[in-house]
Amino acid sequence: MAQVFKLVFVALLIAQSQASILRSIFADDSCQGRCNVTGTVPGAPCQCNTACVRYDDCCPDYYSLCLGQTGSCVGRCDQSGTVPGTCQCNKPCVDFGDCCPDYSDVCQPTDGVSDRELEDLGEELLGLDTESNAASYIQLDLQGKTSSGSSQDVAPLPLMTVASAAYTRPTIQKLLALHDIYDANVNIGEAYSAAEEAKINDFLDAIFATPIMQRAQDFLASKNLPNGRSNFYELWFGLFSRGNGALGSCGLEHVLMAELRGTDNVLGFHNWVFYALEEAASRVNYRGWMETVDLGSKGSIIEHNFVWQNTNKPVSSMFVGTSPELELALYTVCFYARSGAKCGVKLNGQVVKIQTYTSGSRGQFVGTAYPDLSG
Structure with a gap:
């Protein structure tokens, strides 16, 4: 041994x-x-x-x-x-x-969609944004720059001066008809009436006839990602709850309009059309900007601070001057290709990150979508 x-x-x-x-x-x-x-x-x-x-x-x-x-x-x-x-x-x-x-x-983390393909698609879609683009009718007055999350001591002048012709652009007209469908309070349940469904279908008819949405849908189909009008309807117009059980929210209301939770929490509000109209009605008080991206003749992107209905939103962001179909096409592609993550698309030679999040038991609804300029 x-x-x-x-x-x-x-x-x-x-x-x-x-x-x-x-x-x-x-x-x-x-x-x-x-x-x-x-x-x-x-x-x-x-x-x-x-x-x-x-x-x-x-x-x-x-x-x-x-x-x-x-x-x-x-x-x-x-x-x-x-x-x-x-x-x-x-x-x-x-x-x-x-x-x-x-x-x-x-x-190939997401169904074989590469970063380069997303960047190229973004530039292509921006180039197609002509018929309903309204950038030439908008004048921005950025004024003072503020640090992220803080308000300026003195309220500046309005951010936007928008000519009435901007609201006559084809798909913008259809979007305006949707503004009176929703109640901003997410705790109030909603249901579409027949007349409201008709307005939604008019809007869908308009944007699905555009080269932008057709190209985006073709791209999704080529990658075996969800596509088509019925899927788009569920994604953007499907009603869901934001925590209290009431079906009081949908992706389109949240992103292209705005929502309120209680009396001190502004949700969404990422569209220039809604912002401009609310500002013109003295319901929005612009408080300064943090970051901007120049989209050339197509418009811009701004990250800013504002007060809406006496409630502060410290940081928000939106495209300015672009068409509804461009924004929805970019958000939809990024929702499926990079859900829950930053999705890089090239716009006017610059890579811009789009952030999306899901809602619903199957992640079938857009919880939010916005351009993320935070770096």
């Missing part, structure tokens, strides 16, 4: 000696000279063999030194945890903004 213990002890000494030699030769936190070393180096903080990907203990330079990949997701898709010193290839990287450049193309 003593002889067996001696053999085991010697074997352990040899193993420890080999590990010590390896550690003394190679830097603990680098794969320099260690690529595909057989087995695990005991005590080393990271490894450099093919198994390290599975066990999530690769050294920071494993992919660049051992696999010849710099900033790539090849072989790393959905890798658990964060790999120090490099870009990431798991789903949280979308929220943290540290994905490798080829994450979408290689890992």
Whole structure:
């Protein structure tokens, strides 16, 4: 028995000696000279063999030194945890903004829709925004810049001066007819009457006849994502509860109009048409801007602070001058391609992030959608 213990002890000494030699030769936190070393180096903080990907203990330079990949997701898709010193290839990287450049193309996190495809589609849709675009009829007076979430001490002048011709644009006219359908209080249940359904269908007829919506629907269909008029109706006009049981909200009301929860919480309010009319009626008090994006002749995007019906909304954002179909097309595509995450679309040469969230037991409704200029 003593002889067996001696053999085991010697074997352990040899193993420890080999590990010590390896550690003394190679830097603990680098794969320099260690690529595909057989087995695990005991005590080393990271490894450099093919198994390290599975066990999530690769050294920071494993992919660049051992696999010849710099900033790539090849072989790393959905890798658990964060790999120090490099870009990431798991789903949280979308929220943290540290994905490798080829994450979408290689890992295909959302039905094969790449970041590049979304960016190109955004630019294409903006180019198609002609018939109902109203940017040429709007004059913005941005005035003072305010820090995020704070109000200026003195209320500035109105943000927008809008010529009446803006409201005669084809789909904007149809949108105006929807403004009197909803009660802003989300705690009050709603149901569509036959006359209201007729107004909704008129609006849908108008926007689905536009090149913008047709292109967006074709794109969704090509990616095997939900598309078509009936799906769009449920997505934007389906009524749901925001927490109290009453079916008092829908995506379109929230995004293209506005909602109130109680007396001190403004929800949604991401459309310039509704904003301009409320401001003209002295129900909105503009309090300053945080960020803007220039869309050239097509309009702009603004992140701003305002008071509506005596209730402050510290930070909000909206497209200005663009058509309803452009906004709904961008939001719908992003809802399905990057639901719950920031969705990058290129607009006038700049990548703008669109944020969407779902509502409903199946995530079948738009909870909210807006341009996120927070960076």
